[in-house]
Amino acid sequence: MDTDKLFTTVFETYYSRIFNYIAYRVSCHYTAEDLTSQVFEKTWSKLHSYSPEKAPFEVWLFAIARNVVNDYYRSRKRNRLFSLDAIRELVSSRQAPEEHMLEGERSGRLNLALDTLSAKERNIVALKFGADLKNKEIASLTGMTESNVGVILYRCMRKLKSEIGSVDQL
Amino acid sequence: MKTKKTVQKFSRDVDAGLHHLEPAQWKGSPEYLELLELSRVLAGQDFSEASHKQAVLGRVRNKTYNQQEEKIMKMNAKLRRPVIILASLLVAGVLSISIVKPSFAQELLDRALNKINLGNIIASQMDPDETQSFPEAWKGKLYDKNGNKIEDNTKKLGEVYNAEGEQIVNFDGDKLITKSEQEQRDKEAEANRLIVKDPAELDRYALFTVKLPKYLPEGFAFDHGEFSKGEQGVNGKYLDLIFTSEKIGQKLSMQFRYSDEETAYEMSTSGKMEKVRVNGADAVMMDDRSLDWEADGVLYSVNTSGLDRSEVLKIAESIR
Numbered sequence: 200m201d202t203d204k205l206f207t208t209v210f211e212t213y214y215s216r217i218f219n220y221i222a223y224r225v226s227c228h229y230t231a232e233d234l235t236s237q238v239f240e241k242t243w244s245k246l247h248s249y250s251p252e253k254a255p256f257e258v259w260l261f262a263i264a265r266n267v268v269n270d271y272y273r274s275r276k277r278n279r280l281f282s283l284d285a286i287r288e289l290v291s292s293r294q295a296p297e298e299h300m301l302e303g304e305r306s307g308r309l310n311l312a313l314d315t316l317s318a319k320e321r322n323i324v325a326l327k328f329g330a331d332l333k334n335k336e337i338a339s340l341t342g343m344t345e346s347n348v349g350v351i352l353y354r355c356m357r358k359l360k361s362e363i364g365s366v367d368q369l
Numbered sequence: 370m371k372t373k374k375t376v377q378k379f380s381r382d383v384d385a386g387l388h389h390l391e392p393a394q395w396k397g398s399p400e401y402l403e404l405l406e407l408s409r410v411l412a413g414q415d416f417s418e419a420s421h422k423q424a425v426l427g428r429v430r431n432k433t434y435n436q437q438e439e440k441i442m443k444m445n446a447k448l449r450r451p452v453i454i455l456a457s458l459l460v461a462g463v464l465s466i467s468i469v470k471p472s473f474a475q476e477l478l479d480r481a482l483n484k485i486n487l488g489n490i491i492a493s494q495m496d497p498d499e500t501q502s503f504p505e506a507w508k509g510k511l512y513d514k515n516g517n518k519i520e521d522n523t524k525k526l527g528e529v530y531n532a533e534g535e536q537i538v539n540f541d542g543d544k545l546i547t548k549s550e551q552e553q554r555d556k557e558a559e560a561n562r563l564i565v566k567d568p569a570e571l572d573r574y575a576l577f578t579v580k581l582p583k584y585l586p587e588g589f590a591f592d593h594g595e596f597s598k599g600e601q602g603v604n605g606k607y608l609d610l611i612f613t614s615e616k617i618g619q620k621l622s623m624q625f626r627y628s629d630e631e632t633a634y635e636m637s638t639s640g641k642m643e644k645v646r647v648n649g650a651d652a653v654m655m656d657d658r659s660l661d662w663e664a665d666g667v668l669y670s671v672n673t674s675g676l677d678r679s680e681v682l683k684i685a686e687s688i689r
Contacts, residue, residue, distance in 0.1 A: 210426055218417035232420050239429040244436070273671045326384070347414035349380025356379070357403045359411075366406045 205359035206243050214239075216330050217264050218248065219355070224268045226310060234271055238264045258336050261326065272318075312362035320355045327352055376588040377400065405653050481637065485644050485653050489633035489668055492653040494642040506543035563603050565594040575595055576605035576627040577667045584687035586680050588615035606632055619675035621684070634668075636661070645683045654678070660685045 215239055222231045241263050249259055313321060326337045334352070338345040360366075378399070387395060388408035394407050429448045481493035511519040519529065529537045531547060539546040546554070565571055571579040571594045581591065595609040610623040626632040635651070640656040649668075652662030657678040660671045661686070671685050 202610060203470045210429070213416060214422055214425070216422055219415060222414075222416035226414070228419065231416065232425055235420070236425045236432075240432050241424070243429060243433045249610055256403050268681040324411070328414070330406065331412065344382070346377075349384075350376055352383065353376045353404075354381050356407055360404060365405070366403065 202243070202246055203244055203299075206239075206246060209242060209246070212256075212262060217260070220261065220264055220325045220329035221268055223313070223329040224321060225271065226313075230271070234264075234267050238267045254339065255336065257332060258339050259329075261330050261332065261336075262340055264330070265322065265326075282335055308363050309359075312359045313327065315358060316355055320351060322360075323348060323351050324355050324359075379404060397531065422475070433654070443626075447575055459505045475610060483642060485651075487651055487653065487661070487663055489628050489663060490653065491629075491633075492661065493579055493634045493635070493637040494640075494654065504543070507545065510545060511537065524659065557598070561597050561599060563596040563598050565596065566592075568594070570594075571608065574605050575608050575625070577625070578665075579608065579689050580667075582671075582684050582687045582688075583624075584610065584683055585621070586619070586676060586684070588619070589613070589621055616675070618687065619673075621673050622669075624669075626667045626671045628663055628666050630667060645682070647682070648689050652685070654681070657681065 204242075214235070218231060218235045220232050221222065221238070225231055225234065238260075241261060241298045245263070249256070253259070254262070300349075313324070322341070323337060324330050326340065327334075332340070334345050334348045341348070343351075378397070382405065388405050389412060392402070392409070395402055402417055411546070415583045431444050449607065481495055483494040485492045490615065499528075508520065509518070510531060512532060512534075514518055514528050514530060516530075516534070518540055531537055531545065535547040535549065537545045538548050538551050563574065565574065568579075568591055571581075574596050579594075589612050592611045592613045595611065596603045596605065597607060598604065606627040606629075608625045610621075610625065612621040626634075636655070638655045641652050641654075642656075645652050645660070647660060647662045648664065650662050650664045652660055654660050656677070660669075660679065662669050669688060670683070671681065671688075673681050673684075
């Protein structure tokens, strides 16, 4: 009963940030929703084992989110080798439809710009602007130093800026 | 050097949330301000607005509740009938069949002197001299008949009561069951019971072929079989068989179960426990009074009192 209450509070407090973090990492709205629900399922089942001595709550929560997204990409890589969808994708020589599904919510220009970032860089951008985390928290999540996080973030922003051009077009 | 400073400044500014503030409060070169502007746009995107938040919450709840239920079901299945016969335990002698094993029971079972594992039946033998620690969950809840608090189990007690003076006759998990609660439970169970008087009818409901004993000691007769029934009809997995005896002090009952993970059970005794054979299958004999074994996908449990060991074996052997 208490877990239920606690969980509801966590869900209400972090839903947007978790969703936005995931949305910055995957381009499909439905995938983002699905992965968000996976993150909260995992959160619920692990809530009793969370210990504040080990990590601040946000770091713990976004570590779950990061793992869920990483697992998603890993499984996609595997599926690409075998699944029919992958073959269809190759035949049509177009990107999977999901690549563009966030369009309308996110401009194509931003999408394309985000695609130029490496997975690691995109994760940092997602943690900074989607999850709204402090550099210190990102550092402890990624194992990088705080200053390194700052450097990568700056580099990412310059890259995005040069891809996008004017911010007004977003 | 200049770049390094810019990187540090940007890092500090964004970390401090400057991009969340109005551009009028920003300072720096036009290029720097553009980066802050981009940060502001990125941080301002709320993709979750277009998502179905309540649907996601519903999905999470459904999934976790289902998982929890499965977990509980699995747990209950293993513990469906833990006959914990511990002489040094307070309620020993008064407990009948508890639905869920109390939390301290596993710890006790882990310290078993001896264990016989027949797959879906696990039997443990406890050390009768070992003093068990008083169950945490029951501390402060038990009294003797004079109203004195019972806080240890060093001395053997007869009847036990709660703070209100109601007699405790059973437990279900950690919950202590009073006499009136037990009567209520019995009444409810009674209402959900299907009594089958004709032995030939038993096969109609059971999920297995019912093999009744061909041998019964003198004076004994089959009385009836019992199935439980719920909203989904009769549960054919469990069958209780009741026998009557003309002789006072002699009792015989049996429980047959369709053998699977759900019906598996654990039991224990602080008395005698030995491995015997019943029609070629491994079986557990406890205190010369009960025999449990599995054959042809059925778990058999024969429980007696007032009978000789050889008679118990003979009854069991005649079930084939």
